[in-house]
Protein backbone atom coordinates (compact mmCIF):
# COMPACT_ATOMS: atom_id res chain seq x y z
CA UNK A 1 0.00 0.00 0.00
CA UNK A 2 1.16 3.51 -0.84
CA UNK A 3 0.83 6.18 1.87
CA UNK A 4 0.34 9.58 0.22
CA UNK A 5 1.39 12.20 2.76
CA UNK A 6 0.01 15.59 1.71
CA UNK A 7 -2.17 13.75 -0.80
CA UNK A 8 -5.10 16.18 -0.54
CA UNK A 9 -3.02 19.03 -1.99
CA UNK A 10 -2.67 20.03 -5.62
CA UNK A 11 -0.04 17.57 -6.87
CA UNK A 12 -0.84 14.89 -4.29
CA UNK A 13 -4.51 14.77 -5.30
CA UNK A 14 -3.57 14.14 -8.93
CA UNK A 15 -1.25 11.37 -7.77
CA UNK A 16 -4.08 9.97 -5.67
CA UNK A 17 -6.41 10.10 -8.66
CA UNK A 18 -3.85 8.10 -10.65
CA UNK A 19 -3.57 5.48 -7.87
CA UNK A 20 -7.36 5.26 -7.59
CA UNK A 21 -7.79 4.90 -11.35
CA UNK A 22 -5.22 2.11 -11.46
CA UNK A 23 -6.66 0.37 -8.38
CA UNK A 24 -3.31 0.56 -6.59
CA UNK A 25 -3.95 0.28 -2.83
CA UNK A 26 -3.28 3.65 -1.23
CA UNK A 27 -4.15 5.85 1.73
CA UNK A 28 -4.12 9.65 1.85
CA UNK A 29 -2.78 11.43 4.96
CA UNK A 30 -3.19 15.21 5.16
CA UNK A 31 -3.94 17.82 7.82
CA UNK A 32 -6.09 19.77 5.30
CA UNK A 33 -4.31 23.01 6.17
CA UNK A 34 -3.93 23.62 2.45
CA UNK A 35 -5.50 20.44 1.06
CA UNK A 36 -9.10 19.59 0.25
CA UNK A 37 -10.88 16.40 1.22
CA UNK A 38 -13.09 16.72 -1.88
CA UNK A 39 -9.95 16.48 -4.02
CA UNK A 40 -9.46 12.86 -2.89
CA UNK A 41 -13.12 11.77 -2.79
CA UNK A 42 -13.27 8.03 -3.43
CA UNK A 43 -9.88 7.34 -1.82
CA UNK A 44 -9.30 6.29 1.78
CA UNK A 45 -8.37 9.36 3.79
CA UNK A 46 -6.94 9.98 7.28
CA UNK A 47 -6.73 13.48 8.71
CA UNK A 48 -3.48 13.93 10.60
CA UNK A 49 -0.42 16.12 10.95
CA UNK A 50 3.02 15.14 9.78
CA UNK A 51 4.53 17.00 12.76
CA UNK A 52 2.59 14.77 15.15
CA UNK A 53 4.35 11.43 15.53
CA UNK A 54 1.30 9.93 17.24
CA UNK A 55 -0.74 10.65 14.09
CA UNK A 56 1.87 8.95 11.92
CA UNK A 57 2.29 5.96 14.23
CA UNK A 58 -1.48 5.46 14.33
CA UNK A 59 -1.55 5.23 10.53
CA UNK A 60 1.36 2.78 10.36
CA UNK A 61 -0.12 0.70 13.23
CA UNK A 62 -3.46 0.47 11.44
CA UNK A 63 -1.87 -0.30 8.05
CA UNK A 64 1.14 -2.59 8.37
CA UNK A 65 0.78 -3.22 4.63
CA UNK A 66 2.20 0.24 3.79
CA UNK A 67 5.40 -0.37 1.84
CA UNK A 68 5.91 2.96 0.01
CA UNK A 69 5.61 6.47 1.45
CA UNK A 70 5.15 9.39 -0.93
CA UNK A 71 5.72 12.79 0.59
CA UNK A 72 4.01 15.87 -0.87
CA UNK A 73 3.31 17.69 2.42
CA UNK A 74 5.19 20.94 2.79
CA UNK A 75 4.78 24.65 3.09
CA UNK A 76 5.44 26.12 -0.34
CA UNK A 77 5.45 29.93 -0.19
CA UNK A 78 8.97 31.13 -0.96
CA UNK A 79 8.37 34.65 0.41
CA UNK A 80 6.88 33.36 3.65
CA UNK A 81 9.86 31.03 4.06
CA UNK A 82 12.07 34.14 4.21
CA UNK A 83 9.98 35.83 6.91
CA UNK A 84 9.07 32.66 8.87
CA UNK A 85 11.96 30.26 8.31
CA UNK A 86 11.35 28.26 11.51
CA UNK A 87 7.90 27.27 10.32
CA UNK A 88 9.45 25.97 7.08
CA UNK A 89 12.39 24.12 8.65
CA UNK A 90 9.99 22.43 11.08
CA UNK A 91 7.38 21.28 8.55
CA UNK A 92 9.56 20.76 5.48
CA UNK A 93 12.62 19.21 7.11
CA UNK A 94 12.29 18.23 10.82
CA UNK A 95 8.91 16.59 10.31
CA UNK A 96 10.23 14.67 7.32
CA UNK A 97 13.21 13.50 9.37
CA UNK A 98 10.81 12.27 12.08
CA UNK A 99 8.77 10.43 9.42
CA UNK A 100 11.92 8.80 8.06
CA UNK A 101 12.92 7.71 11.57
CA UNK A 102 9.52 6.10 12.06
CA UNK A 103 9.88 4.37 8.70
CA UNK A 104 13.33 3.14 9.70
CA UNK A 105 12.02 1.71 12.98
CA UNK A 106 9.28 -0.07 11.06
CA UNK A 107 11.60 -1.18 8.26
CA UNK A 108 9.61 0.61 5.56
CA UNK A 109 12.31 1.34 3.03
CA UNK A 110 10.78 3.06 0.02
CA UNK A 111 10.28 6.83 -0.04
CA UNK A 112 9.36 9.28 -2.80
CA UNK A 113 10.02 12.93 -2.14
CA UNK A 114 8.70 16.15 -3.74
CA UNK A 115 11.81 18.23 -4.23
CA UNK A 116 12.01 21.36 -6.30
CA UNK A 117 13.99 23.32 -8.88
CA UNK A 118 14.32 25.90 -6.07
CA UNK A 119 17.16 23.71 -4.71
CA UNK A 120 19.32 24.97 -7.61
CA UNK A 121 19.16 28.72 -6.95
CA UNK A 122 20.42 31.05 -9.68
CA UNK A 123 21.00 28.96 -12.83
CA UNK A 124 24.55 28.87 -14.14
CA UNK A 125 23.45 27.16 -17.34
CA UNK A 126 20.18 26.29 -19.09
CA UNK A 127 18.64 23.74 -19.21
CA UNK A 128 19.26 22.65 -15.63
CA UNK A 129 20.47 19.07 -15.45
CA UNK A 130 20.61 16.98 -12.29
CA UNK A 131 24.32 17.71 -11.78
CA UNK A 132 23.86 21.50 -11.78
CA UNK A 133 25.22 22.92 -8.48
CA UNK A 134 22.55 23.28 -5.79
CA UNK A 135 22.76 26.69 -4.10
CA UNK A 136 19.22 27.53 -3.01
CA UNK A 137 18.57 31.21 -2.33
CA UNK A 138 15.49 30.83 -0.10
CA UNK A 139 14.79 28.95 3.12
CA UNK A 140 12.13 27.04 1.13
CA UNK A 141 14.77 25.72 -1.28
CA UNK A 142 17.17 25.03 1.58
CA UNK A 143 14.63 22.98 3.54
CA UNK A 144 14.08 20.80 0.47
CA UNK A 145 17.80 20.40 -0.24
CA UNK A 146 18.30 19.38 3.40
CA UNK A 147 15.84 16.51 2.92
CA UNK A 148 17.70 15.40 -0.22
CA UNK A 149 20.86 15.24 1.93
CA UNK A 150 19.09 13.30 4.69
CA UNK A 151 17.83 10.83 2.08
CA UNK A 152 21.37 10.18 0.85
CA UNK A 153 22.54 9.51 4.42
CA UNK A 154 19.56 7.26 5.20
CA UNK A 155 20.20 5.21 2.10
CA UNK A 156 23.87 4.84 2.95
CA UNK A 157 23.34 3.99 6.62
CA UNK A 158 19.99 2.18 6.66
CA UNK A 159 19.29 1.09 3.10
CA UNK A 160 16.22 3.33 2.91
CA UNK A 161 15.79 3.77 -0.83
CA UNK A 162 14.27 6.94 -2.19
CA UNK A 163 13.45 8.87 -5.32
CA UNK A 164 13.67 12.67 -5.04
CA UNK A 165 11.83 14.41 -7.87
CA UNK A 166 12.66 18.06 -8.44
CA UNK A 167 9.66 19.61 -10.07
CA UNK A 168 9.77 22.76 -12.12
CA UNK A 169 6.45 24.68 -12.30
CA UNK A 170 3.59 22.24 -11.78
CA UNK A 171 0.58 23.35 -13.79
CA UNK A 172 -2.61 22.13 -15.45
CA UNK A 173 -5.27 19.87 -13.98
CA UNK A 174 -7.14 16.65 -14.53
CA UNK A 175 -8.10 16.88 -18.24
CA UNK A 176 -11.78 16.34 -17.33
CA UNK A 177 -11.72 19.24 -14.90
CA UNK A 178 -12.83 17.09 -11.93
CA UNK A 179 -9.90 18.16 -9.73
CA UNK A 180 -7.40 20.97 -10.06
CA UNK A 181 -5.36 23.66 -8.36
CA UNK A 182 -6.83 25.49 -5.36
CA UNK A 183 -4.15 27.11 -3.23
CA UNK A 184 -5.22 29.81 -0.78
CA UNK A 185 -3.52 32.17 -1.24
CA UNK A 186 -2.72 31.30 -4.85
CA UNK A 187 0.84 32.17 -5.82
CA UNK A 188 1.01 30.57 -9.26
CA UNK A 189 0.82 32.42 -12.56
CA UNK A 190 -1.67 30.33 -14.55
CA UNK A 191 -4.51 30.27 -11.98
CA UNK A 192 -3.95 33.92 -11.10
CA UNK A 193 -4.06 34.95 -14.76
CA UNK A 194 -7.26 32.93 -15.22
CA UNK A 195 -8.78 34.61 -12.14
CA UNK A 196 -7.85 38.01 -13.56
CA UNK A 197 -9.55 37.04 -16.85
CA UNK A 198 -12.75 35.88 -15.14
CA UNK A 199 -12.83 38.86 -12.79
CA UNK A 200 -12.40 36.67 -9.69
CA UNK A 201 -9.26 38.63 -8.83
CA UNK A 202 -7.86 42.07 -9.66
CA UNK A 203 -5.65 42.52 -12.72
CA UNK A 204 -2.52 40.37 -12.79
CA UNK A 205 0.80 41.99 -11.94
CA UNK A 206 3.69 40.97 -14.19
CA UNK A 207 6.86 41.21 -12.12
CA UNK A 208 9.20 42.90 -14.57
CA UNK A 209 9.19 43.15 -18.37
CA UNK A 210 12.81 44.20 -18.80
CA UNK A 211 14.50 40.80 -18.51
CA UNK A 212 16.94 39.59 -21.10
CA UNK A 213 14.34 37.41 -22.86
CA UNK A 214 12.68 37.88 -26.28
CA UNK A 215 9.61 39.67 -24.86
CA UNK A 216 11.23 40.90 -21.62
CA UNK A 217 9.16 38.69 -19.29
CA UNK A 218 10.47 35.73 -17.26
CA UNK A 219 10.61 32.29 -18.84
CA UNK A 220 9.60 29.22 -16.85
CA UNK A 221 9.19 25.50 -17.46
CA UNK A 222 5.59 24.36 -16.89
CA UNK A 223 5.06 20.67 -16.33
CA UNK A 224 1.61 19.11 -16.41
CA UNK A 225 0.50 17.75 -13.05
CA UNK A 226 -0.77 14.53 -14.68
CA UNK A 227 2.69 13.98 -16.19
CA UNK A 228 4.17 14.51 -12.74
CA UNK A 229 1.86 11.82 -11.36
CA UNK A 230 2.96 9.47 -14.14
CA UNK A 231 6.62 9.99 -13.20
CA UNK A 232 5.80 9.22 -9.56
CA UNK A 233 4.13 5.99 -10.61
CA UNK A 234 7.34 5.02 -12.41
CA UNK A 235 9.22 5.82 -9.20
CA UNK A 236 6.96 3.48 -7.19
CA UNK A 237 7.57 0.68 -9.67
CA UNK A 238 11.32 1.36 -9.67
CA UNK A 239 11.54 1.08 -5.88
CA UNK A 240 9.22 -1.93 -5.69
CA UNK A 241 11.38 -3.67 -8.28
CA UNK A 242 14.36 -3.22 -5.95
CA UNK A 243 15.79 -0.16 -7.73
CA UNK A 244 18.39 2.08 -6.11
CA UNK A 245 17.97 5.66 -4.88
CA UNK A 246 17.61 8.28 -7.58
CA UNK A 247 17.04 11.98 -8.02
CA UNK A 248 15.56 13.48 -11.16
CA UNK A 249 14.49 16.82 -12.56
CA UNK A 250 10.91 16.90 -13.79
CA UNK A 251 10.26 19.62 -16.29
CA UNK A 252 9.23 19.54 -19.90
CA UNK A 253 12.36 21.18 -21.28
CA UNK A 254 10.39 23.98 -22.92
CA UNK A 255 10.32 27.45 -21.49
CA UNK A 256 7.36 29.78 -21.86
CA UNK A 257 7.40 33.47 -21.02
CA UNK A 258 4.80 35.16 -18.81
CA UNK A 259 3.58 37.05 -21.89
CA UNK A 260 3.17 33.75 -23.81
CA UNK A 261 1.20 32.25 -20.91
CA UNK A 262 -1.12 35.27 -20.87
CA UNK A 263 -1.60 35.13 -24.64
CA UNK A 264 -2.42 31.39 -24.53
CA UNK A 265 -4.90 31.94 -21.70
CA UNK A 266 -6.60 34.65 -23.76
CA UNK A 267 -6.83 32.27 -26.74
CA UNK A 268 -8.13 29.32 -24.70
CA UNK A 269 -10.65 31.24 -22.59
CA UNK A 270 -11.64 33.86 -25.16
CA UNK A 271 -11.24 36.45 -22.38
CA UNK A 272 -8.69 39.25 -22.06
CA UNK A 273 -6.28 38.95 -19.11
CA UNK A 274 -6.14 42.43 -17.53
CA UNK A 275 -2.61 43.04 -16.29
CA UNK A 276 -0.16 45.68 -15.14
CA UNK A 277 3.63 45.73 -15.09
CA UNK A 278 5.22 45.80 -11.63
CA UNK A 279 8.83 45.78 -10.46
CA UNK A 280 10.98 42.65 -10.62
CA UNK A 281 10.80 40.34 -7.60
CA UNK A 282 14.13 39.78 -5.85
CA UNK A 283 15.62 36.38 -6.66
CA UNK A 284 13.60 35.79 -9.86
CA UNK A 285 15.98 34.55 -12.57
CA UNK A 286 15.18 35.46 -16.20
CA UNK A 287 15.00 31.81 -17.25
CA UNK A 288 14.40 28.52 -15.43
CA UNK A 289 14.19 25.52 -17.70
CA UNK A 290 14.83 21.96 -16.63
CA UNK A 291 16.23 19.03 -18.53
CA UNK A 292 14.39 15.77 -17.93
CA UNK A 293 16.57 13.84 -20.37
CA UNK A 294 17.82 11.59 -17.55
CA UNK A 295 14.44 10.36 -16.33
CA UNK A 296 13.24 9.98 -19.91
CA UNK A 297 16.25 7.83 -20.75
CA UNK A 298 16.21 5.79 -17.53
CA UNK A 299 12.49 5.18 -17.15
CA UNK A 300 11.09 6.05 -20.54
CA UNK A 301 9.02 8.81 -18.95
CA UNK A 302 7.09 10.38 -21.76
CA UNK A 303 5.06 13.46 -20.82
CA UNK A 304 1.61 13.30 -22.42
CA UNK A 305 0.91 17.03 -22.26
CA UNK A 306 4.18 18.92 -22.85
CA UNK A 307 2.58 21.83 -24.71
CA UNK A 308 1.44 24.98 -22.96
CA UNK A 309 -1.94 24.95 -24.69
CA UNK A 310 -2.98 21.55 -23.24
CA UNK A 311 -1.79 22.63 -19.81
CA UNK A 312 -3.92 25.77 -20.00
CA UNK A 313 -6.92 24.01 -21.55
CA UNK A 314 -6.96 21.58 -18.63
CA UNK A 315 -6.47 24.33 -16.04
CA UNK A 316 -9.39 26.14 -17.69
CA UNK A 317 -11.51 22.96 -17.63
CA UNK A 318 -11.08 22.96 -13.84
CA UNK A 319 -11.44 26.68 -13.14
CA UNK A 320 -14.38 27.25 -15.50
CA UNK A 321 -16.32 24.43 -13.83
CA UNK A 322 -15.21 25.34 -10.30
CA UNK A 323 -14.90 29.13 -10.22
CA UNK A 324 -14.71 29.02 -6.41
CA UNK A 325 -12.42 26.00 -6.25
CA UNK A 326 -13.39 23.30 -3.77
CA UNK A 327 -15.70 25.68 -1.86
CA UNK A 328 -14.48 24.25 1.47
CA UNK A 329 -12.79 27.43 2.68
CA UNK A 330 -14.45 30.38 4.37
Ligand SMILES: NC(=O)c1ccc[n+]([C@@H]2O[C@H](COP(=O)([O-])OP(=O)(O)OC[C@H]3O[C@@H](n4cnc5c(N)ncnc54)[C@H](O)[C@@H]3O)[C@@H](O)[C@H]2O)c1
Pocket residue numbers: 005006007008009010011012029030031032033034035036048049050051071072073074075076091095114115116117166167168169170171183
Ligand atom coordinates in the same frame (compact mmCIF):
# COMPACT_ATOMS: atom_id res chain seq x y z
N1 LIG B 1 3.36 23.26 -7.10
C1 LIG B 1 4.59 23.35 -7.63
O1 LIG B 1 4.78 23.96 -8.70
C2 LIG B 1 5.76 22.70 -6.96
C3 LIG B 1 7.03 22.82 -7.53
C4 LIG B 1 8.11 22.19 -6.92
C5 LIG B 1 7.92 21.43 -5.77
N2 LIG B 1 6.68 21.33 -5.22
C6 LIG B 1 6.51 20.53 -4.00
O2 LIG B 1 5.48 19.59 -4.24
C7 LIG B 1 4.76 19.33 -3.04
C8 LIG B 1 3.28 19.51 -3.31
O3 LIG B 1 3.03 20.83 -3.77
P1 LIG B 1 1.54 21.34 -3.99
O4 LIG B 1 1.60 22.48 -4.94
O5 LIG B 1 0.67 20.19 -4.25
O6 LIG B 1 1.24 21.95 -2.53
P2 LIG B 1 -0.12 21.90 -1.70
O7 LIG B 1 -0.01 22.93 -0.64
O8 LIG B 1 -1.29 21.96 -2.62
O9 LIG B 1 -0.07 20.44 -1.07
C9 LIG B 1 0.61 20.15 0.12
C10 LIG B 1 -0.35 19.34 0.99
O10 LIG B 1 0.35 18.96 2.16
C11 LIG B 1 -0.49 19.18 3.26
N3 LIG B 1 0.36 19.42 4.43
C12 LIG B 1 1.25 20.42 4.61
N4 LIG B 1 1.85 20.30 5.82
C13 LIG B 1 1.30 19.19 6.40
C14 LIG B 1 1.47 18.55 7.65
N5 LIG B 1 2.32 19.04 8.57
N6 LIG B 1 0.76 17.45 7.92
C15 LIG B 1 -0.11 16.95 7.02
N7 LIG B 1 -0.33 17.50 5.82
C16 LIG B 1 0.37 18.62 5.51
C17 LIG B 1 -1.36 20.38 2.90
O11 LIG B 1 -2.58 20.43 3.63
C18 LIG B 1 -1.58 20.13 1.42
O12 LIG B 1 -2.73 19.34 1.19
C19 LIG B 1 5.32 20.27 -1.99
O13 LIG B 1 6.25 19.54 -1.21
C20 LIG B 1 6.05 21.33 -2.81
O14 LIG B 1 7.14 21.87 -2.10
C21 LIG B 1 5.59 21.95 -5.79
